[in-house]
Amino acid sequence: MNTIYLDKYKNEMLEKFADKIDKVEENGNEIHFILKDVNDVPLTCNHVYSILGTRLATIICTDELGIKNGFVLRYVFGKENREDIFIFITAVVSQSLFFPSIALQIPAAALYEREIKEMFGLTPTGNPDTRSLVLHEFPEGIFPLRKEFLLKTKVARQQRQYQFLKVEGDGICEIPVGPVHAGIIEPGHFRFSVLGENIINLETRLGYAHKGIEKLAESMKLDDALLLAERISGDESVANSTAYCQAVEKISGIRIPKRAENIRVVFGEMERIYNHISTLAGISTDAGFAFGAARLYILKERLMQLNESLSGSRILFGVNRIGGVRCDISAQDSRLVISTIGTVLRDFDKIISFLKAKSSFMDRLKDAGRIPRKAAQDLGVVGVVARAAGIDVDTRHDHPYAGYLPRNHRTPQQIIEDQIEMEKRSGDALARFEVRVREVRNSAAMVEEMLDLDCDGTFTGMPEKITPYRSALGYSESHRGQTVHWIMIGKDNSIFRYKIRTASFCNWPIIGHAVLKDIVPDFPLVNKSLDLSYSGNDL
Amino acid sequence: MKDKTKGIMGNSIETVRDTDSLFIPDNYRGSIAFNMESANGKRELAESVCPTKALLPFKENYSDLLLDYGKCIMCGYCAEITPKLIKINSKPASPVNTRASMIERLGPQIPSLASYEQTGNELRGKIQELFGRSLAIREVDAGSCNGCEVEITALNNPIYDIERFGIHFVSSPRHADLLLVTGPASKNMEVALKRTYDAMPGPKIVIAVGACACSGGIFGDTYSTTGGIGNVIPVDVYIPGCPPRPQTLLCGILLAIGRTLSHTK
Numbered sequence: 001m002n003t004i005y006l007d008k009y010k011n012e013m014l015e016k017f018a019d020k021i022d023k024v025e026e027n028g029n030e031i032h033f034i035l036k037d038v039n040d041v042p043l044t045c046n047h048v049y050s051i052l053g054t055r056l057a058t059i060i061c062t063d064e065l066g067i068k069n070g071f072v073l074r075y076v077f078g079k080e081n082r083e084d085i086f087i088f089i090t091a092v093v094s095q096s097l098f099f100p101s102i103a104l105q106i107p108a109a110a111l112y113e114r115e116i117k118e119m120f121g122l123t124p125t126g127n128p129d130t131r132s133l134v135l136h137e138f139p140e141g142i143f144p145l146r147k148e149f150l151l152k153t154k155v156a157r158q159q160r161q162y163q164f165l166k167v168e169g170d171g172i173c174e175i176p177v178g179p180v181h182a183g184i185i186e187p188g189h190f191r192f193s194v195l196g197e198n199i200i201n202l203e204t205r206l207g208y209a210h211k212g213i214e215k216l217a218e219s220m221k222l223d224d225a226l227l228l229a230e231r232i233s234g235d236e237s238v239a240n241s242t243a244y245c246q247a248v249e250k251i252s253g254i255r256i257p258k259r260a261e262n263i264r265v266v267f268g269e270m271e272r273i274y275n276h277i278s279t280l281a282g283i284s285t286d287a288g289f290a291f292g293a294a295r296l297y298i299l300k301e302r303l304m305q306l307n308e309s310l311s312g313s314r315i316l317f318g319v320n321r322i323g324g325v326r327c328d329i330s331a332q333d334s335r336l337v338i339s340t341i342g343t344v345l346r347d348f349d350k351i352i353s354f355l356k357a358k359s360s361f362m363d364r365l366k367d368a369g370r371i372p373r374k375a376a377q378d379l380g381v382v383g384v385v386a387r388a389a390g391i392d393v394d395t396r397h398d399h400p401y402a403g404y405l406p407r408n409h410r411t412p413q414q415i416i417e418d419q420i421e422m423e424k425r426s427g428d429a430l431a432r433f434e435v436r437v438r439e440v441r442n443s444a445a446m447v448e449e450m451l452d453l454d455c456d457g458t459f460t461g462m463p464e465k466i467t468p469y470r471s472a473l474g475y476s477e478s479h480r481g482q483t484v485h486w487i488m489i490g491k492d493n494s495i496f497r498y499k500i501r502t503a504s505f506c507n508w509p510i511i512g513h514a515v516l517k518d519i520v521p522d523f524p525l526v527n528k529s530l531d532l533s534y535s536g537n538d539l
Numbered sequence: 540m541k542d543k544t545k546g547i548m549g550n551s552i553e554t555v556r557d558t559d560s561l562f563i564p565d566n567y568r569g570s571i572a573f574n575m576e577s578a579n580g581k582r583e584l585a586e587s588v589c590p591t592k593a594l595l596p597f598k599e600n601y602s603d604l605l606l607d608y609g610k611c612i613m614c615g616y617c618a619e620i621t622p623k624l625i626k627i628n629s630k631p632a633s634p635v636n637t638r639a640s641m642i643e644r645l646g647p648q649i650p651s652l653a654s655y656e657q658t659g660n661e662l663r664g665k666i667q668e669l670f671g672r673s674l675a676i677r678e679v680d681a682g683s684c685n686g687c688e689v690e691i692t693a694l695n696n697p698i699y700d701i702e703r704f705g706i707h708f709v710s711s712p713r714h715a716d717l718l719l720v721t722g723p724a725s726k727n728m729e730v731a732l733k734r735t736y737d738a739m740p741g742p743k744i745v746i747a748v749g750a751c752a753c754s755g756g757i758f759g760d761t762y763s764t765t766g767g768i769g770n771v772i773p774v775d776v777y778i779p780g781c782p783p784r785p786q787t788l789l790c791g792i793l794l795a796i797g798r799t800l801s802h803t804k
Contacts, residue, residue: 134763136727144762153762157726179731182710184678184692186685187728208727209682212763224590227614228757234686234782278689297696298553304693312566314784315686318614327566347547354548535684538725 005083006031009052017044028250029399030473032088038073038099044089045075046105054079054087055393056380057475058484058501059112061120063147067469068092071122073099075109076473076484080398082406086473093122101127108380111509119145119214131163134207134538144215151212151219167193167201175520179208183524186534190523197519202512209538217498218490222248222322223462225495229485230317232500233536235278238264238271239478240502240536241320243485246401247474248322251489252463258403258455260324265403265450266337267311267319268476269443273341274303275479276384276436276443277348279531283433284355286525287364295351299344306340309333324459334451341444352437362430369514369526371427381510383481383503385530388435389427392418395477402476403450429529466493478503480531502536554700555655563784568613569631573604574624581621588616591750591757595642608632609641609753609767612781634746634778634791636798638769641753641777655786659704662793666705669800670716673705674792677715677739681732681768682725682758686782687749691719699785706792712738717795719788721748723755723764724771736772742803744795746776748788753777775799 010024013033020043023034035044048054054077062072075089093099101124103110113124114133121143124130135142139158143149167174173194179187187208193201213232217225229244230237242264249256281296304314311319311327318326329337355361371381376389386393397407410418425431471488481503490496507530514526563569582604586594593610594617604624611632618625635641653661666674678691694701695708709715712735724732736743747768750756760766768774775798778791 134727137730138726142762149762151761155762157729179728180679180712180735184680184688184695184708186680186688187682187731208731209680209722209725210727210763211682211723211725211758212761213758215763216758216761220590223588223616224757227590227612231684231686231757231781234684235689237686278692294697295547297693298547298698301693301696301698304689308567309564312564312568312615313613315689315782317686317781318568350546350548533685534680535682538682 005079005085009079009085009087012052013044013048016047020044027472029084030086030088032074032090035089035091038091038093041073041075041089041091042100042102042105045077045102048077048087048089049106052077052079052087056106056108057086057473057482058486058499059109059116060486060497060499061116061122061145062488062497063120063145066147070094071097071120073116074486075102076486078399080393082398084399084406086399097121098123098125100125103127107378108506111505119143121146132160132207134210136160136162136207144212149215151215162205164191164203164205165201169195171195172200188534192520192523194520197521199515199518199520199523202515202523204508204511206508206534207538209535211535211539213539214498214500217495220495222493222495225498226320226322229500230320232539233502233504233533234315235275236271236478236480236483236502236533236536238267238316238319239476239483240485240500242268242402243474243476243483244487245320245322245474246476247472247485247487248463250472250474251470251487252466254323254460254463256324256460257457259453260458260460261403262450262453262455263325263327263329263458264320266329266447267316267325268402269447269450270303270307270337271316272443272479273344273440273447274300274307275531276440277303279479279528280433280436282528282531283365283429283525284361286528287361289355289358289361292351292355292358292361295347299348299351302340302344306337309336321459323462324457328458329451329453334453337451338448341447345441345444348440364525365430365433365529366428368429368518368522369529370517371510371514373427375513376427376510379509379513380506381481382506383477384432384435384439384479385507385510386481388425388431390422390425392422393482395475395482399475429525432529463493469496471497480504480533480536481507500539502533504533504536507532508537553697554703555698563629563631565629567629567631567784568615568627569780570608570628571606571611571618572626572628574626575604581624585617585621585625588620590614590616591754591759605642607642607754608635608779609638609777610750610756611779612750612757631784631787632779634776634787634794636776636794638753638774638777641779655699655789658786658789658793659701662706662789662796663704665793665796665800669796669803673707674717674796675707675709675715676717676719676792677709677712677735678719678721679732679735681720681722681728681752681771682764683722683749683751687721687751690782690785690788691721691748694785694788699789701789712736713740715739716742717744717746717792718772719746719748720768720772721752723751723758723766724768726763726765729765729771732768732771742799744776744799745772745774746778746791746795747774748778748791749783750779750781753779756781
């Protein structure tokens with residue numbers, strides 16, 4: 001975090017919007033501008049977004065009718081490039097239950113506004129699309145995240161039509177797919193409009209895996225909600241639990257021991273390696289090359305066995321705890337990790353060079369699912385998908401957390417080389433394939449570096465009593481991209497509001513743009529190369 | 540035996556052939572054992588930390604603690620707070636036929652587990668007897684966190700290679716003999732799950748995979764979940780775990796086939 005930048009933005013905003021800002025609050029690397037009027041949101045957000053050059057991290061709505069005077073909206077913008085700042089624009093929605101939409105200026109905001117409309121019943125004026133997201137056949141007038149709504153309420157099913165975008169013209173057909181798919185994957189519905197084999201339009205309808213996680217967390221103890229965080233998306237358990245723990249630790253002012261920070265990095269990177277290998281295997285399957293997939297799945301299995309011998313869970317459940325980590329890594333474990341990852345990496349290199357020598361495989365990936373950089377930027381895409389489209393975002397460097405270090409000082413030459421590398425990335429399935437291969441190697445090196453655990457202590461203790469209504473942002477980089485969790489503590493260490501935004505939420509909208517130059521049989525390959533979680537999106 | 544000298548690209552056989560190669564580490568959280576001698580006053584403490592209420596409240600007529608494996612997500616919180624009373628065991632809890640039998644009277648009874656290959660071979664025999672052909676499975680995710688999917692996918696990798704036992708995963712319920720269902724059955728998946736079940740030809744076998752599918756697990760029974768697959772379609776076998784490991788999944792399939800076989804005789 002850089003206090004110089006923090007002051008700079010504070011002064012700049014205060015100068016420009018003196019009559020609009022009621023209050024400014026700081027909380028670590030967060031700076032909150034509390035507006036007098038919700039109608040000033042578009043103006044201020046647009047300034048923060050386009051003039052200060054930030055990315056929309058999340059939009060949080062809370063029902064604070066009981067403690068303040070209404071629903072509170074918090075627009076969170078992340079400032080990257082070594083500045084490590086989160087700018088919050090906060091405003092209270094008046095009795096009218098309307099708030100101005102910012103989706104036309106900041107397209108990434110559109111989905112958040114739909115979510116707020118559905119879960120809180122606040123209407124974003126000016127947002128052209130307010131269709132339902134996760135409450136498929138729920139009756140009208142049910143707003144689960146309002147405090148007056150009780151978690152266990154059972155509502156009757158009501159038939160509701162979902163309006164898909166209709167493509168008309170000679171020879172246009174619709175192909176509905178899902179929610180139950182042909183493979184062993186999660187539920188979701190895809191509606192293709194095709195002309196022959198060419199995809200003219202693709203619309204996704206998700207929400208089938210909606211389990212009410214955010215509402216459920218409000219009834220849970222802090223320790224139990226950690227288990228819930230691990231199960232937001234089973235294969236991102238470390239990333240999500242890390243983000244959750246960091247938010248709680250930030251609220252209660254706990255600093256965890258260095259060793260625990262490094263262990264979080266080790267598990268986070270182990271998670272990235274086994275999942276990237278799994279995705280690469282999936283790409284190979286969907287490109288019709290079962291042999292490559294089979295070889296890569298062998299490596300994944302070895303890594304899952306390694307996960308288990310360290311943490312007692314094959315998918316790394318139970319690694320984190322608030323105030324540290326639950327499982328330590330002994331010297332013997334370290335040696336096991338280094339030797340296993342070493343052999344896996346040697347085999348990995350052999351398989352990858354074999355795959356790259358197969359022209360039929362490489363041709364299949366090249367140009368499939370190409371994502372235009374502009375679209376990726378506008379929709380706020382994160383993670384591997386963004387990096388493969390030449391957008392240099394990575395929470396591990398942009399907002400260093402746990403044992404991650406800010407990016408080393410680079411010489412002007414290195415900076416230019418990095419920029420050229422980014423420019424070269426074309427955003428197709430092949431680029432995503434290559435970025436993943438590169439990240440597997442980087443992560444392996446990072447694990448080895450972090451395993452030098454000469455410092456002591458894995459746990460500092462739980463927070464005793466947290467001041468009610470304090471809040472903080474926790475974040476991490478899962479193998480899918482930036483994960484942002486925001487927690488507001490209620491009375492007696494309860495959770496007042498738990499807002500989760502996984503990378504999948506940001507990345508799902510891009511799929512409709514990625515397939516526009518493809519044919520229907522390419523879709524599984526493109527989908528797999530994007531590696532999106534349904535559960536992490538639907539919550 | 541494995542030929543390790545040729546390396547990953549040398550067509551080496553990676554498939555497990557014996558128990559040793561599928562060694563379960565000691566710290567795996569598979570089942571729970573109680574030492575009732577040190578239960579004094581600790582029982583309530585253990586019950587109070589359980590996030591899914593899997594440790595059932597004490598009743599006068601039971602002298603033992605009761606654990607509902609259908610709810611337990613193996614977080615290990617109870618063992619952490621009362622280490623003398625509760626021990627986590629690495630032997631995985633076994634699949635059962637009825638929801639009620641997941642609530643176990645805990646004593647020393649830990650299920651014995653045959654080797655992966657023995658289980659598979661027994662299963663192959665029974666599938667042959669029942670169908671005279673291979674077994675077709677359809678998997679449905681009814682709102683799981685995708686942890687169970689990771690393990691079901693693992694069954695198809697060259698190490699577990701479930702196809703060698705005559706089991707394959709099919710893409711349509713119309714081709715399926717058996718339905719593997721994961722997740723707490725989210726309300727949004729309720730209709731799709733029912734329709735998938737209806738589309739299957741008889742005899743229909745349904746397996747609920749993981750704590751969520753058995754009882755709703757950590758997601759429980761809320762406005763957006765149905766509190767377990769059993770509330771949507773009839774279930775033949777329940778597999779505990781969060782997520783269950785591939786060996787346990789295979790045991791669950793064996794149990795389901797064995798049961799159907801005994802019904803047809």
